[in-house]
Amino acid sequence: xxxxxxxxxxxxxxxxxxxxxxxxxxxxxxxxxxxxxxxxxxxxxxxxxxxxxxxxxxxxxxxxxxxxxxxxxxxxxxxxxxxxxxxxxxxxxxxxxxxxxxxxxxxxxxxxxxxxxxxxxxxxxxxxxxxxxxxxxxxxxxxxxxxxxxxxxxxxxxxxxxxxxxxxxxxxxxxxxxxxxxxxxxxxxxxxxxxxxxxxxxxxxxxxxxxxxxxxxxxxxxxxxxxxxxxxxxxxxxxxxxxxxxxxxxx
Ligand code: 13P
Numbered sequence: 379x380x381x382x383x384x385x386x387x388x389x390x391x392x393x394x395x396x397x398x399x400x401x402x403x404x405x406x407x408x409x410x411x412x413x414x415x416x417x418x419x420x421x422x423x424x425x426x427x428x429x430x431x432x433x434x435x436x437x438x439x440x441x442x443x444x445x446x447x448x449x450x451x452x453x454x455x456x457x458x459x460x461x462x463x464x465x466x467x468x469x470x471x472x473x474x475x476x477x478x479x480x481x482x483x484x485x486x487x488x489x490x491x492x493x494x495x496x497x498x499x500x501x502x503x504x505x506x507x508x509x510x511x512x513x514x515x516x517x518x519x520x521x522x523x524x525x526x527x528x529x530x531x532x533x534x535x536x537x538x539x540x541x542x543x544x545x546x547x548x549x550x551x552x553x554x555x556x557x558x559x560x561x562x563x564x565x566x567x568x569x570x571x572x573x574x575x576x577x578x579x580x581x582x583x584x585x586x587x588x589x590x591x592x593x594x595x596x597x598x599x600x601x602x603x604x605x606x607x608x609x610x611x612x613x614x615x616x617x618x619x620x621x622x623x624x625x626x627x628x629x
Contacts, residue, residue, distance in 0.1 A: 379413040379539065379585055379606035380623050381500060382613030383440060383468060386419060393422035397429040399616040404433060412606065412626045415466050415500075420454055427463030438466030438500065441474060444487035456495030467492050468608075470526060471502045472545045482525035489526055489538070498537045500608065501526050502587070507546035515544075515562065520569055532574055539583040540566060541608040547588025549610060556597045556604075559586045563603040592621035599626055 388396065397416065404414065417438040418426050427437050439462075443453035459467055469492065470485035485501065492499045503522035505515045523540065530538065542562050547553050554562070563584045571579035586598055587608030598604060606626070612618040 379415065379583060380619075380626065381415040381417060381438065381466075381468075381539075381541075381585065381587075381606070381608045382619060383417050383471070383587075383608055383610050384419065384614060385440070385473070385610060387614055388418060388422060390422055390425055393418050394425050394429060396614075396616055397426050397435070400619065401429065401433055401435065403616065403620050404435060409434065409623060412623050414623060417466070417468055423459070423462040423464060431463075436465050437463050438468060439464050440468050440471065442467050442469070442488060442492060442497070444484070444491040446491075456492050456497050459497060460495055464497060466498045466500055466539075468500045468502060468541075470522070472504055472506075472543060472548060476545075482522055485522075485526045486528050490529060493530065493534045493537060498539065500539045500541050500585075502541045502543050502608070504543040504545050504548075504588070510544060510546055516565055519562065519566065523566060523569055524573070527573065532578065535570075535574055535578055536581070539585060539605075541585050541587050542566065543587035543608060545588075549589070551589050553589035553591075553594050553598065554586065556600055559598060560601040560603050563601070567603065590622060592618050592625070595622045595625035 415436045415438045417440050439459045442456050442459055443450055446455055469488045474480045489499045503519045505518040509518050544554050566584055567579045570582050583605045585606040585608050586604050590607045590609045591612045609622055
């Protein structure tokens with residue numbers, strides 16, 4: 379699964395151009411080895427949805443609120459995302475936690491609401507540089523995972539993707555090594571086994587994010603415990619994004 383998180387980039391015209399190019403590529407090369415999910419800003423969702431209709435490319439949003447409707451100026455509901463053609467929604471991205479005060483608890487509320495609305499959450503977790511240096515990665519992400527998944531049923535967990543995004547690797551050009559990513563993903567699987575079952579842990583979709591680029595993608599995706607990537611900067615250009623998608627069948 380290769381997810382493009384465009385963050386606060388691309389207006390309508392740029393979004394549509396990108397998708398036209400990507401679509402042509404996917405159709406020409408019959409890309410079937412990866413699930414491709416594009417997460418544009420809210421303002422481009424509907425336009426991108428129209429462009430990808432009938433293709434294998436899927437649509438996701440970058441956030442949503444946990445209420446259904448009402449006096450929440452500036453917020454977007456899960457139902458609204460569904461009406462724009464979204465299948466996925468990124469929740470708890472570290473930039474939302476850092477700049478918009480999201481906590482593990484609000485992420486959990488969003489996860490439950492997204493599942494209730496029939497959306498598939500992509501839950502972001504990851505430690506910051508200080509925590510990484512202090513060797514606190516495991517307790518930090520264990521807490522993030524456990525709280526985010528509170529009251530998520532054994533049935534609903536099948537629709538959840540976990541994205542391990544170490545904050546020190548986001549937009550820094552300093553990706554986790556394949557070995558580090560594999561170690562953390564295996565740790566997360568152990569936790570999922572404890573929370574759910576062996577089977578759920580084995581089938582869980584866990585992707586890595588943080589400075590993925592065409593040069594490091596193949597190595598990062600090489601471990602069977604890494605089920606794909608959440609790509610920021612390198613998803614903004616079709617060429618680099620396609621190279622990352624192609625890394626999945628070089629393995
Ligand atoms: P970069 O790929 O730009 O490091 O961003 C990663 C990310 O935050 C994806 O959600």
